[in-house]
Amino acid sequence: METVKIIETIAGVKEIIKRLKKNGSTIGFVPTMGYFHEGHLELMKRSIKECDETFVSIFVNPMQFGPREDLAAYPRDLRRDVELACGAGVKYIFHPGVKEMYPDGFQTVVKAGPLAYGFCGASRPGHFDGVCTVVAKLFNIITPDFAYFGMKDYQQLVIIEKMASDLNMGVNIVKCPTVREKDGLAMSSRNLYLSPAGRAAATALARGIQKAADRLIEFIYDTRNARGDIISGIIAEYKDDIIKSGFDSLDYFKIADAETLVEFSGPDSLRRADRIFIAAAAFIGKTRLIDNIIVKNPLLN
Amino acid sequence: METVKIIETIAGVKEIIKRLKKNGSTIGFVPTMGYFHEGHLELMKRSIKECDETFVSIFVNPMQFGPREDLAAYPRDLRRDVELACGAGVKYIFHPGVKEMYPDGFQTVVKAGPLAYGFCGASRPGHFDGVCTVVAKLFNIITPDFAYFGMKDYQQLVIIEKMASDLNMGVNIVKCPTVREKDGLAMSSRNLYLSPAGRAAATALARGIQKAADRLIEFIYDTRNARGDIISGIIAEYKDDIIKSGFDSLDYFKIADAETLVEFSGPDSLRRADRIFIAAAAFIGKTRLIDNIIVKNPLLN
Numbered sequence: 001m002e003t004v005k006i007i008e009t010i011a012g013v014k015e016i017i018k019r020l021k022k023n024g025s026t027i028g029f030v031p032t033m034g035y036f037h038e039g040h041l042e043l044m045k046r047s048i049k050e051c052d053e054t055f056v057s058i059f060v061n062p063m064q065f066g067p068r069e070d071l072a073a074y075p076r077d078l079r080r081d082v083e084l085a086c087g088a089g090v091k092y093i094f095h096p097g098v099k100e101m102y103p104d105g106f107q108t109v110v111k112a113g114p115l116a117y118g119f120c121g122a123s124r125p126g127h128f129d130g131v132c133t134v135v136a137k138l139f140n141i142i143t144p145d146f147a148y149f150g151m152k153d154y155q156q157l158v159i160i161e162k163m164a165s166d167l168n169m170g171v172n173i174v175k176c177p178t179v180r181e182k183d184g185l186a187m188s189s190r191n192l193y194l195s196p197a198g199r200a201a202a203t204a205l206a207r208g209i210q211k212a213a214d215r216l217i218e219f220i221y222d223t224r225n226a227r228g229d230i231i232s233g234i235i236a237e238y239k240d241d242i243i244k245s246g247f248d249s250l251d252y253f254k255i256a257d258a259e260t261l262v263e264f265s266g267p268d269s270l271r272r273a274d275r276i277f278i279a280a281a282a283f284i285g286k287t288r289l290i291d292n293i294i295v296k297n298p299l300l301n
Numbered sequence: 302m303e304t305v306k307i308i309e310t311i312a313g314v315k316e317i318i319k320r321l322k323k324n325g326s327t328i329g330f331v332p333t334m335g336y337f338h339e340g341h342l343e344l345m346k347r348s349i350k351e352c353d354e355t356f357v358s359i360f361v362n363p364m365q366f367g368p369r370e371d372l373a374a375y376p377r378d379l380r381r382d383v384e385l386a387c388g389a390g391v392k393y394i395f396h397p398g399v400k401e402m403y404p405d406g407f408q409t410v411v412k413a414g415p416l417a418y419g420f421c422g423a424s425r426p427g428h429f430d431g432v433c434t435v436v437a438k439l440f441n442i443i444t445p446d447f448a449y450f451g452m453k454d455y456q457q458l459v460i461i462e463k464m465a466s467d468l469n470m471g472v473n474i475v476k477c478p479t480v481r482e483k484d485g486l487a488m489s490s491r492n493l494y495l496s497p498a499g500r501a502a503a504t505a506l507a508r509g510i511q512k513a514a515d516r517l518i519e520f521i522y523d524t525r526n527a528r529g530d531i532i533s534g535i536i537a538e539y540k541d542d543i544i545k546s547g548f549d550s551l552d553y554f555k556i557a558d559a560e561t562l563v564e565f566s567g568p569d570s571l572r573r574a575d576r577i578f579i580a581a582a583a584f585i586g587k588t589r590l591i592d593n594i595i596v597k598n599p600l601l602n
Binding site: 010014105106107108109110111112113114115132133136137140141162163166167168169170 | 311315406407408409410411412413414415416433434437438441442463464467468469470471
């Protein structure tokens with residue numbers, strides 16, 4: 001078995017990167033908060049396949065958690081993560097402490113723009129600024145050619161892609177499909193929080209999104225249908241469905257343009273969109289789960 | 302005479318940088334808004350002396366100007382700048398257009414922290430966010446080993462130094478002394494705005510700061526003197542002096558710790574500071590001039 005190198009300091013990573021770049025190696029990067037599931041491992045495998053060297057970071061970033069969120073409870077198991085990453089073929093894990101990443105006096109923030117205003121950004125103020133700041137730091141430390149992100153956190157992905165492009169970071173953002181359990185539930189470290197009953201209920205999140213997608217496609221095809229309330233109808237039905245299935249509350253369910261994340265004002269803007277983003281966040285007890293799907297507009301694709 | 306290469310696109314710069322880095326060259330960088338004076342040329346000469354290759358950027362950054370500030374009036378003369386830079390030995394000038402730096406949909410902001418709250422930051426809301434954002438972009442485009450900044454914009458300098466360190470940019474920030482006219486006026490592209498009478502009055506800015514510095518040093522030495530109002534006394538006197546000399550109004554005159562930019566609460570904190578930052582901003586008509594001095598604490602240095 002190959003051994004994996006766990007690096008805890010920024011200087012340590014920079015030294016290795018310098019050496020690898022001298023050899024002309026391309027660097028792939030998978031930033032994570034650890035507690036790996038198949039979704040993480042897919043990102044790692046893809047990076048290993050596409051790049052000469054792959055770095056995985058494991059850092060539960062305090063800056064992206066709100067004061068009432070689950071920072072302390074967020075699952076951590078470095079030993080298990082190292083084994084899983086090693087099994088996937090990873091050779092370098094960056095695992096810094098909080099003080100290494102945010103020393104005393106730290107104060108500069110990378111602030112996301114309008115892409116962060118809705119969806120999870122509306123429910124979690126400051127969350128995406130925390131994400132952008134830590135990802136900017138990690139990009140600057142690791143200077144990857146490619147960075148791999150899962151579509152499950154789609155809003156995060158488009159915000160990071162925008163940041164990398166706005167700030168000329170020279171990192172290619174690679175979008176990787178959401179990995180799902182057999183019953184359709186999107187893999188997430190937070191699924192661990194669920195009771196058996198909650199776990200059974202959770203499948204309604206993805207099922208409802210798929211149903212909404214099917215209804216939207218049908219509506220788009222039926223171009224004689226100009227009903228303005230199609231979206232509000234789908235949203236009301238979705239909410240009903242997931243509450244009946246055992247969710248305690250819906251945070252949001254929204255249908256928007258997949259590029260701009262702007263919600264549709266009516267059937268016309270919906271039919272003109274190239275790709276449609278259907279996303280939901282909902283609570284089972286204190287556990288907040290999210291999921292989404294991107295639908296290509298059948299009239300345009 | 303050596304020729305200077307003027308590059309207008311980000312892709313163009315990145316291509317050259319890639320080639321230079323392959324040769325193992327160290328890159329020096331001097332970001333400017335153009336309309337060069339001796340201060341700019343000193344930065345360039347120092348970079349040329351210390352680095353294998355030097356890039357100068359000329360970009361009047363709209364994002365760091367407030368809606369009522371002098372963006373449109375800011376002096377520009379590319380031809381003269383190119384001649385002066387060339388004369389100083391510069392080979393690469395990056396001169397992008399506004400759309401190249403801020404394409405439609407641009408939205409990510411690098412936000413400075415508490416270092417930006419006082420002094421010019423208080424008078425110019427958002428100014429330092431604009432500075433940080435453009436400098437972050439320029440650093441990512443040029444990936445310099447060393448970047449040269451003048452001490453005349455001292456608050457800007459410490460904010461950028463903090464940004465580079467907070468975000469792990471790997472750029473060494475080099476502080477270069479303020480270059481002054483023979484009568485002491487700090488060189489600035491904005492001195493151009495002054496009428497002959499204004500130009501004569503302007504010397505009071507630097508003269509008063511030096512006088513304040515002398516009085517502070519005297520006070521620090523005289524350790525039996527515990528008068529709490531020393532700083533407010535100096536400030537009142539400074540304001541009087543510059544208004545009498547022909548300034549129309551004082552924006553600020555402050556005395557603070559040179560590292561944290563926190564103002565002193567009294568004689569004790571003053572005597573404990575390693576270096577003292579004395580800074581002023583004042584108006585002659587619409588022209589806002591700034592100046593500062595850093596005083597080493599004679600008890601500690």
